[in-house]
Amino acid sequence: MIPLRPSTPTQWLQLASAALAALLAGLWLLPNQRTHWHPPPAQLQDIQAMQPSLPHQAEDWPEWQNRILQMQERPLFILERRLPPPPKKEETPAASDQWNSAVLLGTYASDKTSGAFLVFGGQAQRLVLGQALGGWILHAVHPTGVELQRDGQKRQLAVQKKDLTQAAPAAR
Known part of the structure; x- marks a missing residue:
């Protein structure tokens, strides 16, 4: 039994x-209102107020934020998710630059064949009607030019006329 007056720790x-x-x-045993737990009342949240406001144009966002928006538009675990369409193939700038710098030297026509002489890509070329060069096909030959199609x-392309008022370069 424990004495009423303790003397040791x-x-x-x-x-x-x-x-x-x-x-x-x-x-625990005696009922008391203060000891019973009551769940707090439900609070309605305004979800729209919690989301950040989006800019009006996608150009205002950095690239990584645009990717996040794309992921939100196409969620990962949705059956209707599809790959984006492949990017459109653009014309190679080298081919268009070569045609921009091409020089038509002359055209020829006979009963059997017709064609053109030109400088394409720094090299002299002979092109026959229906033949392709740089992705373009010689479609029509006229006395003053040619028509290419692709x-x-x-x-x-028009025939480049030489300036005859200047002297010819010296022969080597």
Whole structure:
């Protein structure tokens, strides 16, 4: 039995443990409104106010933010998700640059064949009607020029006339 007046620290701890056990048992067994837990009431949240405002134009965003927006538009685990369409193939700039710098030297026509002489890509070329060069086909030959065609597009080249008022370069 524990004396009423504890004298050692162990007796003090035993008395404090017994008092706390009695208090806990009383709170647990005796009904009291303050000891019962009640769930807090539900709070409605404004989700739209929590989202950041989006700019009006996609050019205002950095590239990584545009990718995030694209991922939100096409979620990963949705069955209807499809790959984006492949990028359109653009004309190679080297081919168009070569035709921009091409020089038509002259044309010829006979009963059997017709064609043109030109400088293309820095080299002299002979092109026959229907022959392709640089992705373009010689479609028509005229006395003053030619007509090239590719995928429904047409391009005209005119014969470059020499300036006869200047002296010819010296022979080597």
